[in-house]
Amino acid sequence: xxxxxxxxxxxxxxxxxxxxxxxxxxxxxxxxxxxxxxxxxxxxxxxxxxxxxxxxxxxxxxxxxxxxxxxxxxxxxxxxxxxxxxxxxxxxxxxxxxxxxxxxxxxxxxxxx
Amino acid sequence: xxxxxxxxxxxxxxxxxxxxxxxxxxxxxxxxxxxxxxxxxxxxxxxxxxxxxxxxxxxxxxxxxxxxxxxxxxxxxxxxxxxxxxxxxxxxxxxxxxxxxxxxxxxxxxxx
Numbered sequence: 001x002x003x004x005x006x007x008x009x010x011x012x013x014x015x016x017x018x019x020x021x022x023x024x025x026x027x028x029x030x031x032x033x034x035x036x037x038x039x040x041x042x043x044x045x046x047x048x049x050x051x052x053x054x055x056x057x058x059x060x061x062x063x064x065x066x067x068x069x070x071x072x073x074x075x076x077x078x079x080x081x082x083x084x085x086x087x088x089x090x091x092x093x094x095x096x097x098x099x100x101x102x103x104x105x106x107x108x109x110x111x112x113x
Numbered sequence: 114x115x116x117x118x119x120x121x122x123x124x125x126x127x128x129x130x131x132x133x134x135x136x137x138x139x140x141x142x143x144x145x146x147x148x149x150x151x152x153x154x155x156x157x158x159x160x161x162x163x164x165x166x167x168x169x170x171x172x173x174x175x176x177x178x179x180x181x182x183x184x185x186x187x188x189x190x191x192x193x194x195x196x197x198x199x200x201x202x203x204x205x206x207x208x209x210x211x212x213x214x215x216x217x218x219x220x221x222x223x224x225x
Contacts, residue, residue: 042218043215043216043218044157044218046212094211100145100206104157107155
């Protein structure tokens with residue numbers, strides 16, 4: 001069966017510091033991969049999605065970036081965090097074809113102080 | 114692009130009552146409609162989904178209905194229990210896209 005792992009689970013970072021969140025998927029090949037952000041009490045905001053290695057689509061202009069160095073690895077980064085970057089970050093995957101269920105990782109709580 | 118509207122934003126019911134959450138979508142070519150449940154501090158999890166070739170689907174106390182003509186779909190929860198309290202998100206998959214467009218969520222509160 002397929003599993004998705006995301007880490008770290010929680011982190012507290014000062015403003016201006018870098019960020020790296022990592023996600024890996026097991027049990028499937030060529031998945032679509034996603035990064036979502038959820039501010040406290042808010043909806044799911046799609047940040048990036050990827051249909052293949054090195055292919056990244058950005059949905060929202062911001063100081064975050066994403067990379068997919070391997071088929072089942074997705075990384076969210078920032079060079080300098082802002083207070084507004086605080087939130088719950090969710091990695092997710094779906095099968096390669098369109099119109100499929102998205103499965104979420106357990107999420108990473110980021111607090112920028 | 115696709116736009117999904119979800120109502121109500123908050124829904125309070127007594128245990129044992131039914132709850133209905135409604136969503137409308139804009140892209141008539143959307144063909145997949147999942148519902149997710151998110152408990153406090155946890156990840157959203159799929160609870161039920163429906164494809165455009167089906168009008169209704171049931172799974173125990175949960176059902177989803179789809180009206181393609183009107184472009185709306187609804188989640189029905191019967192005999193609600195306190196553990197049903199959570200935020201529920203609807204979503205639609207635009208044709209030809211790999212992403213889902215989510216509604217803004219409904220907080221369901223079930224009082225004992």
